[in-house]
Amino acid sequence: MNKLTIKMLAKELGLSVSTISKAIRDSHEISNTTKLRVNELVEKLNYVPNPYASSLRRRNSKTIGVVIPEVVDSFFAQAINGIESVAQEKGYHVLIYLTHESFEKEKRILQDFESGRVDGVLMSVSRETNHCSHIEGLMNMGVPLVFFDRVYDAIETTKVTTNDYESAYLSTTHLIEKGCKQILFLSFSTSLSISNKRLNGYKDALLKHNFNIVEKNILAFSNDFRSDYLLLKRKLQSAKRADGILASVEKLAITVYQACEDLQLNIPNDIQVISFSNLDSASFLNPPLTTITQPAFEIGKTAAAVLVKALKKTKYEIQTDEIIVPSTLIIRKSTKV
Amino acid sequence: MNKLTIKMLAKELGLSVSTISKAIRDSHEISNTTKLRVNELVEKLNYVPNPYASSLRRRNSKTIGVVIPEVVDSFFAQAINGIESVAQEKGYHVLIYLTHESFEKEKRILQDFESGRVDGVLMSVSRETNHCSHIEGLMNMGVPLVFFDRVYDAIETTKVTTNDYESAYLSTTHLIEKGCKQILFLSFSTSLSISNKRLNGYKDALLKHNFNIVEKNILAFSNDFRSDYLLLKRKLQSAKRADGILASVEKLAITVYQACEDLQLNIPNDIQVISFSNLDSASFLNPPLTTITQPAFEIGKTAAAVLVKALKKTKYEIQTDEIIVPSTLIIRKSTKV
DNA sequence: TTTATTTACGAAACCGTTTTCGTACAAAAC
DNA sequence: GTTTTGTACGAAAACGGTTTCGTAAATAAA
Numbered sequence: 043m044n045k046l047t048i049k050m051l052a053k054e055l056g057l058s059v060s061t062i063s064k065a066i067r068d069s070h071e072i073s074n075t076t077k078l079r080v081n082e083l084v085e086k087l088n089y090v091p092n093p094y095a096s097s098l099r100r101r102n103s104k105t106i107g108v109v110i111p112e113v114v115d116s117f118f119a120q121a122i123n124g125i126e127s128v129a130q131e132k133g134y135h136v137l138i139y140l141t142h143e144s145f146e147k148e149k150r151i152l153q154d155f156e157s158g159r160v161d162g163v164l165m166s167v168s169r170e171t172n173h174c175s176h177i178e179g180l181m182n183m184g185v186p187l188v189f190f191d192r193v194y195d196a197i198e199t200t201k202v203t204t205n206d207y208e209s210a211y212l213s214t215t216h217l218i219e220k221g222c223k224q225i226l227f228l229s230f231s232t233s234l235s236i237s238n239k240r241l242n243g244y245k246d247a248l249l250k251h252n253f254n255i256v257e258k259n260i261l262a263f264s265n266d267f268r269s270d271y272l273l274l275k276r277k278l279q280s281a282k283r284a285d286g287i288l289a290s291v292e293k294l295a296i297t298v299y300q301a302c303e304d305l306q307l308n309i310p311n312d313i314q315v316i317s318f319s320n321l322d323s324a325s326f327l328n329p330p331l332t333t334i335t336q337p338a339f340e341i342g343k344t345a346a347a348v349l350v351k352a353l354k355k356t357k358y359e360i361q362t363d364e365i366i367v368p369s370t371l372i373i374r375k376s377t378k379v
Numbered sequence: 380m381n382k383l384t385i386k387m388l389a390k391e392l393g394l395s396v397s398t399i400s401k402a403i404r405d406s407h408e409i410s411n412t413t414k415l416r417v418n419e420l421v422e423k424l425n426y427v428p429n430p431y432a433s434s435l436r437r438r439n440s441k442t443i444g445v446v447i448p449e450v451v452d453s454f455f456a457q458a459i460n461g462i463e464s465v466a467q468e469k470g471y472h473v474l475i476y477l478t479h480e481s482f483e484k485e486k487r488i489l490q491d492f493e494s495g496r497v498d499g500v501l502m503s504v505s506r507e508t509n510h511c512s513h514i515e516g517l518m519n520m521g522v523p524l525v526f527f528d529r530v531y532d533a534i535e536t537t538k539v540t541t542n543d544y545e546s547a548y549l550s551t552t553h554l555i556e557k558g559c560k561q562i563l564f565l566s567f568s569t570s571l572s573i574s575n576k577r578l579n580g581y582k583d584a585l586l587k588h589n590f591n592i593v594e595k596n597i598l599a600f601s602n603d604f605r606s607d608y609l610l611l612k613r614k615l616q617s618a619k620r621a622d623g624i625l626a627s628v629e630k631l632a633i634t635v636y637q638a639c640e641d642l643q644l645n646i647p648n649d650i651q652v653i654s655f656s657n658l659d660s661a662s663f664l665n666p667p668l669t670t671i672t673q674p675a676f677e678i679g680k681t682a683a684a685v686l687v688k689a690l691k692k693t694k695y696e697i698q699t700d701e702i703i704v705p706s707t708l709i710i711r712k713s714t715k716v
Numbered sequence: 717t718t719t720a721t722t723t724a725c726g727a728a729a730c731c732g733t734t735t736t737c738g739t740a741c742a743a744a745a746c
Numbered sequence: 747g748t749t750t751t752g753t754a755c756g757a758a759a760a761c762g763g764t765t766t767c768g769t770a771a772a773t774a775a776a
Contacts, residue, residue: 071723097731113459329665435761
C-alpha cells in the first residue's frame with residue numbers, strides 16, 4: 043500500500059541502504075550473490091526507485107521537454123511519435139508543452155526549465171517568437187536544446203529541418219510549369235525563419251521564371267480559421283484572381299479547399315493548389331492534394347537522437363549543425379497533369 | 380551559470396533557508412516586507428525552485444501521466460490538446476507515453492508510475508489489453524487514474540467516453556435507411572470495451588430492423604495498414620459484396636477509401652460508408668465522409684478536469700462515474716441523400 | 717610471515733526543498 | 747508588573763535516493 047523505499051528493502055535483506063542502491067545499479071563493488079538476492083526482492087516486490095530522489099541527487103532527470111505550437115497538425119503528431127520512439131528506447135521521459143503560438147507561454151515554459159526539470163529540450167518555436175533571450179537564457183544554464191522544423195536562426199545549436207527553400211522553389215516551379223500566371227503564397231508567419239525560407243523559395247522560383255514578385259500575392263495568415271478564411275475568400279474574389287496557390291502549412295490547405303468550394307472555383311482548372319502537408323488522407327481529398335510531404339517522424343526522431351546523444355556526454359556540447367531531411371513533392375490532382 | 384538554489388538567495392539576503400522558502404510560498408509566518416525583498420530577488424535572478432527537491436519533500440510531483448496508444452489519430456491529438464489546456468491552467472505538467480497498442484509497453488509504463496513519478500494518470504487502454512492487474516496495482520498504490528475513450532470496464536473509476544453504443548446504432552440505422560442490405564462492421568479490437576459497445580450498437584440496429592447478424596460481416600483489423608487493406612479488399616471482392624460499411628476508427632476510413640478506389644467501387648452508389656472520425660478534412664474527401672465526430676478536445680479536457688479535481692483533495696477519491704460526451708453524426712456524401 | 721592489494725560492504729554526507737518546532741521579542745490582556 | 751498571545755524568524759529534521767570514503771576480511775605479492 044505505502045510506497046516502497048530502499049530502506050525497507052535494506053531491512054528486509056539485512057543489508058545497508060547503500061549496498062542495495064549499488065546492487066540495483068549493478069555496481070562492481072557488490073558481489074554477484076548479493077546482487078541476485080537484491081534483484082530477486084526488487085522483482086518480487088516490484089520496487090521502482092523514486093525518480094525524484096534520484097534526480098535530486100544525480101542532478102539529472104532523464105526527461106526531455108518538448109515544446110511545440112500545437113499537436114493538431116499531423117506534422118507535429120508524427121514528430122512526437124518520432125521523438126517518443128527514441129525516448130522510449132533510451133529510457134527518457136517526455137514532458138510535452140504546447141505554446142499555442144504564444145510567445146508568452148513559450149517564455150514561461152522555458153523559464154520553468156531553468157529549474158532543472160528537464161535534461162534537454164526539443165523545440166519548434168511559436169509563430170510569434172521574434173527574439174530569443176529566453177532561449178539563450180536557458181542554454182546558458184547548460185540545458186542543451188535542439189530545434190526541429192521551426193528553428194530560430196540566431197541560436198547556435200543543432201537544427202533539424204526539411205529542405206524548406208528547395209521544396210517551395212520546386213513546387214512554385216511546378217505551378218509555373220503547369221501554367222499558373224499568378225501564384226499566391228500563404229504564409230503563417232512573417233518572422234519565422236522556416237516561413238521565410240519557404241517564401242524565398244517561392245520568390246526565387248518566380249524570379250527565375252521571369253515573374254514579378256507581387257507583394258499582394260503574399261498573404262499572412264493568423265491562427266484563426268474564420269479570419270483566415272475570410273482573408274483568402276476576399277482575395278480570391280478580386281478582379282484578377284490568382285490561378286495558383288502555395289500553402290506553407292497544412293491547415294491552410296483546408297482553408298483553401300473551403301474557400302474554393304464556396305466560391306465554386308474548380309481545383310485545378312480554375313486554380314491549382316500545392317500545400318506543405320502530412321495528411322494521410324491527402325490522396326482522397328477532392329481533388330487529391332498535391333503535397334510537399336515532410337518526413338515528420340524522421341525529423342522528430344533525428345532531433346531526439348541528437349539531443350540524447352549530447353546528453354550522454356558529461357559535458358553537454360551540441361554542435362551547430364543543420365540536419366536536413368528532405369521532403370518529397372507528391373503530385374496529385376490539385377495541380378494539372 | 381550554475382543552478383540557483385534557495386541557499387544562495389538566503390545568503391544574499393542574510394536570511395535563513397526556511398524563511399526564503401516560506402516567503403516564496405507566501406506563508407503567513409513571514410512579514411510582508413520580507414516577502415517583498417525575497418520576491419524582488421527571485422524576480423531579478425529568475426529563480427525557479429528545483430521541482431525534484433520539492434517533489435521529494437512534498438511527495439507529489441504536480442505531474443500527470445498520459446498513456447495513449449498513438450498520437451497519429453486526430454482523436455488523440457485533439458484529446459491531448461484538451462488535456463494540456465487544463466494542465467497548463469492548473470499548473471500541472473504532462474508526461475506523455477505511447478503504448479503503440481502493446482500491452483507489454485502499457486504494463487511497463489504503469490509499473491514505472493508506481494515510483495511516484497506522476498500524481499495521477501489519464502489513460503486510454505491499448506488494443507491488446509485484456510486484463511488489468513497492472514492498472515489495479517497502480518491504483519492500489521493510491522495513484523488515481525481516469526480513463527478516457529478506451530476504458531477498461533472492470534476498473535472502478537471515472538470513465539470519460541462518448542456515446543459509443545448510440546452512435547454506432549444511429550449510424551447503422553442511417554445506413555439501413557439509405558438502403559444498405561449488407562453492412563460491414565470494421566472493428567479494431569475484440570477485447571476493448573469501446574469496440575464492443577460500437578459493435579453492439581451495430582448489432583442491435585440490425586436486429587431492430589430485422590436483419591440477420593452475419594458474423595462474417597464483422598471484420599477484425601490489425602494495426603498494420605497493408606494487411607488491413609488486403610483483408611478488406613478481399614472481402615469487397617467476394618461474390619455477395621457488402622453495400623455499407625461502418626468503420627469504428629478513423630484510420631480504417633482511409634483504408635476503405637483506398638480499397639474502393641482500387642476496386643473501382645463508387646462511394647456511395649456501390650457502397651456507403653460511415654466512420655468514427657475527427658478529421659478536419661472529412662468534408663473535403665472524395666466523396667465527403669459521413670462521420671461520427673467525437674468531441675475529442677472536450678473528452679480530454681473533461682478527463683483532465685476530473686483528475687485534477689481529485690488531486691486537490693488530500694485523500695484522493697475518484698468516483699466511479701461514467702461521463703458521456705455525445706458525438707454527432709455528420710451526414711456527408713459517402714452516404715446517399 | 718609480512719605487506720600490499722582486492723573485494724564487499726556500511727556509515728554518513730549530500731542533493732534542494734519543505735515543514736515542524738523552538739524561541740526571541742513585541743503587543744495585548746490581566 | 748506579570749502573564750498571555752502573536753508575530754517573524756531560524757535550526758534541524760525530514761523526503762529517498764546516490765556517492766564518497768572508510769574498513770574488515772580475504773587474497774595475492776613480497
